[in-house]
Amino acid sequence: MLTVAEVESVLDARCHGLLVALGLPTITDGTNPFMKDPIAWGMSRIGIYPASGVWITDPDLAPYTLQSAGKGIDYAEYRMLENMMCSDVMVDTRVGNGSLMLSQILKAIEARLNRLSKPLGISLQPLRGGSIIKRLGPGDPADEFTPDNVPEGSP
Numbered sequence: 007m008l009t010v011a012e013v014e015s016v017l018d019a020r021c022h023g024l025l026v027a028l029g030l031p032t033i034t035d036g037t038n039p040f041m042k043d044p045i046a047w048g049m050s051r052i053g054i055y056p057a058s059g060v061w062i063t064d065p066d067l068a069p070y071t072l073q074s075a076g077k078g079i080d081y082a083e084y085r086m087l088e089n090m091m092c093s094d095v096m097v098d099t100r101v102g103n104g105s106l107m108l109s110q111i112l113k114a115i116e117a118r119l120n121r122l123s124k125p126l127g128i129s130l131q132p133l134r135g136g137s138i139i140k141r142l143g144p145g146d147p148a149d150e151f152t153p154d155n156v157p158e159g160s161p
Contacts, residue, residue, distance in 0.1 A: 008067040011036035013045050016079050027111050048082025084122045087115050
């Protein structure tokens with residue numbers, strides 16, 4: 007007998023690092039709001055439809071096992087990764103000598119989607135990215151800013 011909590015546990019095990027990096031919930035007690043849509047969508051892809059019409063519940067999954075619903079869980083993972091890509095803005099940030107390269111997370115998600123898309127028969131469209139450079143003041147972005155050297159018109 008398969009439960010929603012078990013499906014959440016599998017999805018968390020597969021994507022825990024990405025969920026944490028994006029600040030998304032890692033709850034695996036059957037109530038994770040971020041996983042509800044992916045689980046319902048994934049299971050619908052293999053013919054398991056929720057009685058409520060919205061969310062998959064334990065009674066909906068009761069006739070199944072992890073093995074028999076495995077492809078539905080793969081679809082749920084795929085949908086969850088898609089949702090992750092839309093859940094946050096992935097902006098690379100550089101302040102002084104430090105940087106935060108969130109585009110690396112985007113690349114990791116894209117690689118996972120590519121890996122899953124072929125066996126699931128999903129055609130993945132290429133992702134496009136770009137860069138926006140905002141100078142905070144004159145010269146190198148690593149310049150130290152004081153009230154005396156802030157460019158005119160800056161807040």
